[in-house]
Amino acid sequence: MKETRYIKAIAEALHEEMARDENVFIIGEDVGGPGGAFGGTKGLLETYGERRVRDTPISESAIIGLAIGAAAQGLRPVAEIMFADFLPVCMDQIVNQLAKTRYMFGGLFSVPVVIRSPGGGGLNAGPQHSQCLESWFAHVPGLKVVMPSTPYDVKGLLKSAIRDDDPVLFLEHKALYAMKGEVPEEEYLVPIGKADVKRTGGDVTVVTVSRMVHQCLAAAKKLAEEGIDAEVIDLRTVSPLDKETIFSSVEKTSKLVIAHEAVKACGIGAEISAMVCEEMIDHLDGPIVRVGAPFVPVPFNLEHLYLPNADDVIRAVKKVMEY
Amino acid sequence: MAAKEKLLEIHYSMVKVRRVEERLVEIFAQGKIPGFIHVSIGQEAVAAGVCSCLNADDSIYTTHRGHGQALAKGISLKSFMAEIYGRRDGCCKGKSGSMHIACKQSGVAGSNGIVGAGIPISIGAAFASMYRGENKVTVCFFGDGASNQGTFHESLNISSLWNLPIVFCCENNGWAQFSSQKTYMKLENVSKRAEAYGMRGVTVNGDDVLEVHREAEKAVERARIGQGPTLLECKTHRWMGHYVGDAQKYRPATEVQQVKEFDSIARFEKFLIESGYIGEDYPATVEARIKSEIEEAIAYAESSPIAGAEELFNDVYA
Numbered sequence: 001m002k003e004t005r006y007i008k009a010i011a012e013a014l015h016e017e018m019a020r021d022e023n024v025f026i027i028g029e030d031v032g033g034p035g036g037a038f039g040g041t042k043g044l045l046e047t048y049g050e051r052r053v054r055d056t057p058i059s060e061s062a063i064i065g066l067a068i069g070a071a072a073q074g075l076r077p078v079a080e081i082m083f084a085d086f087l088p089v090c091m092d093q094i095v096n097q098l099a100k101t102r103y104m105f106g107g108l109f110s111v112p113v114v115i116r117s118p119g120g121g122g123l124n125a126g127p128q129h130s131q132c133l134e135s136w137f138a139h140v141p142g143l144k145v146v147m148p149s150t151p152y153d154v155k156g157l158l159k160s161a162i163r164d165d166d167p168v169l170f171l172e173h174k175a176l177y178a179m180k181g182e183v184p185e186e187e188y189l190v191p192i193g194k195a196d197v198k199r200t201g202g203d204v205t206v207v208t209v210s211r212m213v214h215q216c217l218a219a220a221k222k223l224a225e226e227g228i229d230a231e232v233i234d235l236r237t238v239s240p241l242d243k244e245t246i247f248s249s250v251e252k253t254s255k256l257v258i259a260h261e262a263v264k265a266c267g268i269g270a271e272i273s274a275m276v277c278e279e280m281i282d283h284l285d286g287p288i289v290r291v292g293a294p295f296v297p298v299p300f301n302l303e304h305l306y307l308p309n310a311d312d313v314i315r316a317v318k319k320v321m322e323y
Numbered sequence: 324m325a326a327k328e329k330l331l332e333i334h335y336s337m338v339k340v341r342r343v344e345e346r347l348v349e350i351f352a353q354g355k356i357p358g359f360i361h362v363s364i365g366q367e368a369v370a371a372g373v374c375s376c377l378n379a380d381d382s383i384y385t386t387h388r389g390h391g392q393a394l395a396k397g398i399s400l401k402s403f404m405a406e407i408y409g410r411r412d413g414c415c416k417g418k419s420g421s422m423h424i425a426c427k428q429s430g431v432a433g434s435n436g437i438v439g440a441g442i443p444i445s446i447g448a449a450f451a452s453m454y455r456g457e458n459k460v461t462v463c464f465f466g467d468g469a470s471n472q473g474t475f476h477e478s479l480n481i482s483s484l485w486n487l488p489i490v491f492c493c494e495n496n497g498w499a500q501f502s503s504q505k506t507y508m509k510l511e512n513v514s515k516r517a518e519a520y521g522m523r524g525v526t527v528n529g530d531d532v533l534e535v536h537r538e539a540e541k542a543v544e545r546a547r548i549g550q551g552p553t554l555l556e557c558k559t560h561r562w563m564g565h566y567v568g569d570a571q572k573y574r575p576a577t578e579v580q581q582v583k584e585f586d587s588i589a590r591f592e593k594f595l596i597e598s599g600y601i602g603e604d605y606p607a608t609v610e611a612r613i614k615s616e617i618e619e620a621i622a623y624a625e626s627s628p629i630a631g632a633e634e635l636f637n638d639v640y641a
Contacts, residue, residue, distance in 0.1 A: 057480055070451040101433075
């Protein structure tokens with residue numbers, strides 16, 4: 001199978017969906033000629049022209065608002081917000097408008113808007129260009145929140161997101177853009193709302209997402225050398241959560257570690273942990289341990305101390321195993 | 324000058340908006356309407372003057388004070404009333420209430436409870452029309468207060484840049500909730516801001532429905548034939564408070580009394596009679612017709628059931 005970079009897989013998904021459906025259009029800052037700040041929309045302007053690939057002024061609220069209005073009229077906008085840290089700039093349009101349009105108008109309008117936006121650290125981009133804000137949006141009914149970790153998943157999930165009739169916040173990870181992985185030549189979709197067991201194991205469940213999937217897999221490899229067999233679940237979608245996959249793994253292992261790059265406090269790990277405690281505490285053998293970033297802004301200079309890594313995951317797993 | 328038929332349609336629309344809202348104020352006081360409501364009594368000429376220039380498949384976006392525009396655009400009075408009551412037969416199944424009224428068939432693309440938030444959404448509808456090569460025009464209504472939001476700036480800039488088929492109708496009643504215009508902007512006319520976007524800007528007397536209609540028609544026509552957006556400011560008067568029940572202690576008592584001198588309906592009826600379009604007794608027949616339509620709509624709303632528990636989880640997702 002051919003190896004494709006994560007960012008290239010995104011561009012491939014956009015090309016395919018634009019070719020398939022005339023209603024799909026791209027909107028965002030520098031998405032045309034420059035092909036996006038990171039190259040996700042590369043080549044689209046040349047193929048589909050200015051009508052369908054719309055460079056905008058630096059106006060995040062207008063980008064999302066325009067996408068909502070166009071989607072309610074039957075188009076399928078794919079809006080790019082250059083950094084996930086800029087999502088708060090257009091928070092009203094996302095939270096009060098996009099997420100609530102279907103419900104508040106009694107189902108009159110579908111708003112199939114996809115918002116692509118890269119989050120995460122690893123590039124020393126500082127406190128305003130490195131955050132993982134997924135749990136903010138997972139807290140809002142009406143939105144779906146997707147966070148792919150591999151080139152295969154990012155392509156299949158983006159295609160599903162574009163075809164979805166609900167708003168999808170599609171959170172890419174900047175540090176994964178250059179990552180290579182297998183991507184089939186033939187068309188495929190990855191369903192939204194389905195987690196993926198990236199490694200099977202019987203001793204402990206490690207639930208993770210986005211870039212941390214790779215830290216957890218590296219940790220699992222080391223743990224295996226010490227005789228600990230970890231199951232690594234890649235959530236892929238943080239809203240709605242795939243409870244079934246998480247629960248059936250915890251039923252098997254009775255031990256749970258949750259690892260994400262976002263700040264640990266009120267992160268998606270807190271929700272998963274609470275869910276498991278509420279609904280299956282009898283299956284647990286020991287505490288649930290979370291791995292996440294400390295409660296500080298993402299530091300420009302001390303990112304290496306800030307970002308959770310494989311060693312943190314190993315420590316967490318051992319804590320659970322030694323209980 | 325518009326044809327007689329159009330003039331009478333506008334007259335009917337204005338009277339209907341006023342009488343519906345007057346009845347809403349009464350019903351609200353009786354505790355029959357949940358939540359809170361904002362009425363546009365005194366501002367009917369804007370809704371009727373602008374919406375009378377639009378086709379059924381043109382879209383409007385409105386605000387928290389949006390009853391008048393929705394009615395003038397042709398929303399069914401029965402489903403409108405049931406919606407305000409929060410009943411199942413409302414145009415949004417009772418989920419929108421007064422503040423988020425929408426109706427697809429009549430082109431009421433949504434009222435918004437966040438000041439200025441409908442403006443960027445409205446440019447999306449205009450964009451969709453252009454994208455598909457359709458001939459539809461979008462009108463976005465908002466107040467003078469909303470023109471201070473960043474969304475106003477972002478949206479007018481893009482619309483002008485992309486030549487979108489849209490009319491931005493600023494219904495300037497001089498009050499942003501509890502604050503008068505001079506306390507929050509140095510300009511006298513919001514329309515002057517259009518120049519900053521390379522857009523055409525016009526200010527009209529929003530209590531003169533003929534003037535509103537004439538300028539709105541120009542703006543809509545320009546949008547329809549690809550000559551781009553207009554910022555149309557209609558200066559009008561809010562007779563009542565920000566919300567129904569607002570004691571308006573922030574407003575000079577003299578202003579509250581004098582405001583009725585600008586009565587757009589009385590002014591228009593005088594014109595229609597003096598120009599020979601209608602006789603002296605015509606308005607009474609319109610009033611009678613509207614009264615029975617309103618009472619019928621209220622009976623419909625009151626007999627419509629409140630949604631059951633199953634509605635709680637409907638329409639969160641597709």
